[in-house]
Amino acid sequence: MTEQKQQWGSRLGVILAVAGSAVGLGNFLRFPGNAAQNGGGAFMIPYFIAFLLLGIPIGWAEWTMGRYGGRKGFHSAPAIMGVWGKGAFARYMGAFGVLIPLAVYFYYVIIESWCLCYAWNYLQGGIGVSPSADVATQVATSKSFFAEVTFSESDGFLADGQIHQSVWFWVITSVINIYFVFRGLSKGIEKFCSWAMPAMAVCAVIVLVRVLTLPPDPTNPAEQNVLSGLNFMWNPDFEALKNPQTWLAAAGQIFFSLSVGFGVIINYASYMRKKDDVVLSGLTSSATNEFFEVALGGMITLTAAVVFLGLAATKDNTGGTFSTGFFALPVVFARMPAGNIFGAIWFFMLFLAAITSSLSMLQPTKAFVEEALGVSRTVGTAIVAVVAILGNLFVLWYSKGLLALDTIDFWVGNVMIFVVAGVQIVCFAWVTGLDKGLKEAHQGAQMRIPSVIGFTMKWISPAYLLVIFGLFCWKNVPGYWANLTWDEAQFRTAALEAGTEKKLEGAELQAFVDKDVNTKLAAQPATRLSWGVILGTIGLLMATTAVGARRWRAQGRDLDGLYPPDDERGAKPAGQGALR
Amino acid sequence: MTPLAWAFMLISIGAVVALLAWCFYKVLTAPPAE
Numbered sequence: 001m002t003e004q005k006q007q008w009g010s011r012l013g014v015i016l017a018v019a020g021s022a023v024g025l026g027n028f029l030r031f032p033g034n035a036a037q038n039g040g041g042a043f044m045i046p047y048f049i050a051f052l053l054l055g056i057p058i059g060w061a062e063w064t065m066g067r068y069g070g071r072k073g074f075h076s077a078p079a080i081m082g083v084w085g086k087g088a089f090a091r092y093m094g095a096f097g098v099l100i101p102l103a104v105y106f107y108y109v110i111i112e113s114w115c116l117c118y119a120w121n122y123l124q125g126g127i128g129v130s131p132s133a134d135v136a137t138q139v140a141t142s143k144s145f146f147a148e149v150t151f152s153e154s155d156g157f158l159a160d161g162q163i164h165q166s167v168w169f170w171v172i173t174s175v176i177n178i179y180f181v182f183r184g185l186s187k188g189i190e191k192f193c194s195w196a197m198p199a200m201a202v203c204a205v206i207v208l209v210r211v212l213t214l215p216p217d218p219t220n221p222a223e224q225n226v227l228s229g230l231n232f233m234w235n236p237d238f239e240a241l242k243n244p245q246t247w248l249a250a251a252g253q254i255f256f257s258l259s260v261g262f263g264v265i266i267n268y269a270s271y272m273r274k275k276d277d278v279v280l281s282g283l284t285s286s287a288t289n290e291f292f293e294v295a296l297g298g299m300i301t302l303t304a305a306v307v308f309l310g311l312a313a314t315k316d317n318t319g320g321t322f323s324t325g326f327f328a329l330p331v332v333f334a335r336m337p338a339g340n341i342f343g344a345i346w347f348f349m350l351f352l353a354a355i356t357s358s359l360s361m362l363q364p365t366k367a368f369v370e371e372a373l374g375v376s377r378t379v380g381t382a383i384v385a386v387v388a389i390l391g392n393l394f395v396l397w398y399s400k401g402l403l404a405l406d407t408i409d410f411w412v413g414n415v416m417i418f419v420v421a422g423v424q425i426v427c428f429a430w431v432t433g434l435d436k437g438l439k440e441a442h443q444g445a446q447m448r449i450p451s452v453i454g455f456t457m458k459w460i461s462p463a464y465l466l467v468i469f470g471l472f473c474w475k476n477v478p479g480y481w482a483n484l485t486w487d488e489a490q491f492r493t494a495a496l497e498a499g500t501e502k503k504l505e506g507a508e509l510q511a512f513v514d515k516d517v518n519t520k521l522a523a524q525p526a527t528r529l530s531w532g533v534i535l536g537t538i539g540l541l542m543a544t545t546a547v548g549a550r551r552w553r554a555q556g557r558d559l560d561g562l563y564p565p566d567d568e569r570g571a572k573p574a575g576q577g578a579l580r
Numbered sequence: 581m582t583p584l585a586w587a588f589m590l591i592s593i594g595a596v597v598a599l600l601a602w603c604f605y606k607v608l609t610a611p612p613a614e
Binding site: 011015041042044048228231233236280283284288294298299 | 599
């Protein structure tokens with residue numbers, strides 16, 4: 001293979017690419033709802049604690065592991081984690097670092113295409129929400145448009161024989177993603193992010209200025225004004241700090257927002273040079289993500305919602321990513337002067353936020369395929385494109401209730417991220433050792449990692465992660481597991497208990513139970529098939545890891561991290577041969 | 581808007597803006613890597 005070794009074009013380029021990967025829909029839609037539901041301003045206390053104890057330490061570990069892997073000629077999570085974890089177990093766990101971005105791409109690019117579809121429709125005159133209707137009617141209209149775009153009312157997106165407009169937007173979005181990933185790092189992803197990130201910031205600031213200068217609603221000026229909206233988001237409720245749910249929500253927000261444990265940073269950092277700074281770069285990309293999340297996401301959505309919908313309707317229609325973004329905000333834009341223009345800007349900004357993330361999801365898989373199978377960039381991109389499109393088609397087909405999307409998101413996009421992050425920090429601070437890890441991190445660094453963060457990496461981050469993971473599983477896994485494995489009798493017993501708790505009796509209770517059981521039984525095939533897709537992808541990645549390991553070993557490469565990189569031993573870089 | 585809400589909002593946004601500004605200042609003024 002004679003292809004040129006890939007590298008980032010500039011220091012700012014890699015920072016913007018990693019920040020672009022981290023800044024996504026969650027920054028603008030999930031964060032404000034999460035904060036408002038969990039103590040408002042008080043939420044920021046556990047949020048910043050999690051930033052310092054989880055996000056920054058694990059992020060720095062991942063950046064360092066990636067660059068070190070690159071020095072040994074590796075760019076994929078399985079190979080790099082094998083080096084830091086010194087053996088096969090870590091290497092196969094590293095396969096989950098490829099699974100996460102790939103499987104999340106299966107559904108994320110579809111959400112991304114919805115954003116583009118919404119932006120286009122706003123440019124064309126709106127999505128049909130009448131400015132003069134009452135809030136309930138407007139929310140119903142925006143839900144109906146959402147169902148039309150996402151096919152969430154029935155399975156089979158082509159079953160009615162029509163190609164809906166949202167399918168075309170998925171095709172466009174997929175082509176853009178595959179094209180830029182094929183172009184490579186500096187000519188593709190870096191170039192795209194270097195204009196997309198500033199463009200996203202400009203769009204967000206335009207919408208922010210518009211929101212902060214909104215006049216009070218004349219029908220209820222005392223409640224529906226900008227300060228009331230900001231108060232809804234930021235007024236602290238210190239009682240919430242006594243609730244473990246608040247701490248879990250804050251840690252989860254930081255964790256998922258910064259993309260640590262996602263398998264992307266480790267791949268991106270592997271294309272850095274030995275003397276490129278990982279400490280300042282890691283901190284800067286995290287700071288960029290926080291700026292978008294706190295300073296922009298925390299100011300726009302809920303403030304606008306309160307001004308136009310009032311407090312009660314805002315509480316009812318925000319909280320989740322989809323409800324805030326696709327149910328509440330279209331109502332806001334319908335009521336806002338020049339709302340179609342601001343709606344188009346807003347959804348285009350969400351599209352940019354999403355595409356800078358989705359680009360980063362394909363790159364780790366592409367690198368893994370090229371590295372493990374020894375194929376060219378063109379073949380690697382083609383393989384990844386085929387797998388990604390098949391995954392997309394599965395999620396599009398099983399669209400009813402967004403079940404496939406939700407199942408993959410929960411098990412891969414949530415549970416497995418905890419696992420990979422945990423393995424990474426243990427490999428960094430325990431298996432290879434904290435001293436060696438910090439020494440590697442400080443190569444070429446403009447700033448030193450404070451010793452307290454070193455202590456945190458070894459003791460506090462793994463423990464904190466374990467507690468948060470335990471709480472997360474305790475709260476969420478039983479429900480998802482039941483939906484996957486229970487039979488009719490078990491669903492019926494649970495529904496009876498739930499109905500009795502709601503004080504339902506007689507025919508009303510029977511109707512409630514029947515409806516609940518039928519809904520869950522109808523959902524089970526899609527849930528099980530989604531698990532089949534997850535397991536199939538895991539099997540594929542494990543087999544590819546095994547093939548890659550055999551190949552790397554045959555080439556005499558140090559895949560168990562037993563020796564220093566070639567560039568420390570005076571040999572030519574790339575780790576090809578001559579090590580044993 | 582309550583004084584505490586103002587305080588939490590300004591401190592939170594001030595902290596992330598200050599961190600971002602400091603980081604970008606360091607990145608943009610750092611000498612190129614060897």
